[in-house]
Amino acid sequence: MSSTESAFGGMFRQLIELGVIEINTEPLDARIERRLKRFWENTSCPRCGHQSIMTWETHDRVRCRNCEFKPVYTHGTPFHEKHLSCGEVLLAFTLYADTLLSINQIAPLLGRAYKTVHTAIREAEAAVQRGFPLTWELFNQTIDGPTQVDESGKVCSGYKGQEPPRNSRSRGGSSRTGRSRW
DSSP states (O other), X not given: OOTTSOHHHHXXXXXXXXXXXXXOOHHHHHHHHHHHHXXXXXXXXXXXXXXXXXXXXXXXXXXXXXXXXXXXXTTTSTTTTOSSOHHHHHHHHHHHHHSOOOHHHHHHHHTOOHHHHHHHHHHHHHHHHHHHHHHHHTSOOOOOSSOOOOSOSSOOOOOTTOSSOOOTGGGTOOOOSSSOOO
């Protein structure tokens, strides 16, 4: 294990090398394919706007009956035009985001080049960042009553049930923004 590799990353790599864990994303690939095809069946054509998209179980393309547009089912997703399967993209992004493994640690686990994994993770990350604001706009966001905000860029007073809020800086709070104990 190198000095830059996390303990989890090192153990995970050893388990893969010993054959205890095998990374097989085929079931995940099939599930993502089914979901994306179901999505296509319920959406309009990105080219003509017509609601007549056809999909096939055995074919990797979808087809608009109106304008004959025939994109692959991953068109317009973070899985499109990658040298990784859909499951590998999702696994790489999950390992990067959830376990804090570096891309240098993830690439060998998948048996892929650093640049291939880096591109896939960065594009999935960008899609997640683009998607959440759109999702949140769909909800009616009203905040009523006492509310706790964690890890904001603002320093707050740290209520702790006191009325009015205590003078937190004099009680040992940090004035730095970002993660803190507020």
